[in-house]
């Protein structure tokens with residue numbers, strides 16, 4: 001599924017429905033609130049305004065524990081989240097969620113990361129419009145082959 005929404009299926013879901021899906025299919029590995037468990041941390045808005053690495057980040061954290069890369073601080077496109085969950089999660093049964101369940105769990109993850117309001121409905125129209133906090137940290141790669149590579 002592309003950032004402009006191409007490839008997103010019909011269907012929809014919100015964070016309330018997604019909380020259910022998450023509790024049943026994801027929490028065992030990623031923690032009850034996405035705080036991480038045996039598998040990756042999925043929720044974390046900090047550090048706001050900068051990448052979770054680099055000199056500005058080091059000044060922000062000033063000796064405190066490192067924060068992990070998360071949906072809230074590193075993923076540039078909300079559509080990628082749908083794509084990834086749809087293709088790869090839950091680990092062990094990828095492809096087992098319906099499109100509605102996937103939109104719902106994506107809505108829950110975005111709400112937990114304080115990117116969309118709790119009541120936001122995610123579907124093929126709304127998801128590509130979500131502006132991820134990390135979007136501004138990424139630049140399109142306009143390099144061409146051979147000697148023109150910068």
Ligand code: HEC
Nearest residue numbers: 025026028029039040042069070071085089090091092105
């Ligand atoms: C059996 C354990 C397990 C379950 C259940 C599971 N995951 Fe995962 N998840 C993983 C593992 C392991 C990875 C890391 C995969 C990798 O890096 O290749 C991962 C990675 C992810 C990532 C990418 C994290 C990142 O920032 O790189 C997301 C998003 C995610 N899972 C969402 C979900 C959702 C949503 C569900 C429920 C529908 C779910 N997972 C269920 C084990 C699980």
